[in-house]
Amino acid sequence: MRSEHCLTRNHIEVWHDRVLPAGTERIRLGAVLRGSLLPILVWTGVACFAYFVCNPLVAMVLGGLFALSFVVGFGLRRRVEHSVRCSVYGALGGVFDKSMAGF
Template identity: 80%
Template sequence: MRPEHCSTRNHIEVWHDRALPSGPERIGFWVVLRGSVLPILVWAGVGCFVYVLYNPLVAMVLGGLFALSFVVGFGLRRRARHSVRCSVYGAVGGVLDKSMAGF
């Protein structure tokens, strides 16, 4: 894959498409996070809820699951010969996107 096409709309999917640029162009990490505001807020609320209601250990396990999902997503993208930047952005967007599938 050519580096100039790696960090494009076609390779990074985030939960809200309207936050992305209208065509294939390089996007920044802030755009990925802005497109994922709802999942970030939902999971931050869930983390705070389990921290207060149950135990900090439960919140750490939840954070560990997200970290594991990120590492797996990053590894799969690197194996598919994406750039490091594209792999990081795609892993963050992918974890947040797939985590909201149940909602």
């Protein structure tokens, strides 16, 4: 498998089986986001609820938690010599995957 095809596919296959191509093809950011619609909606809903009901500071803390998780996932993937593209897509997919683990 070529390095640009090295992406985290598991979370997308869990949420939308038909989003990804069958084989090892180049995956675009749109496919990663389309496969992560439910986690995106959950993160957005919780952030909006926290902003309007609790306090804008709570929404900022939630956004910081999301950003921190993304940065850690990106760093871990770069440490094992994945490409930048693979690291970005994998970190984004990893955050969505781990945040929805209870569902």
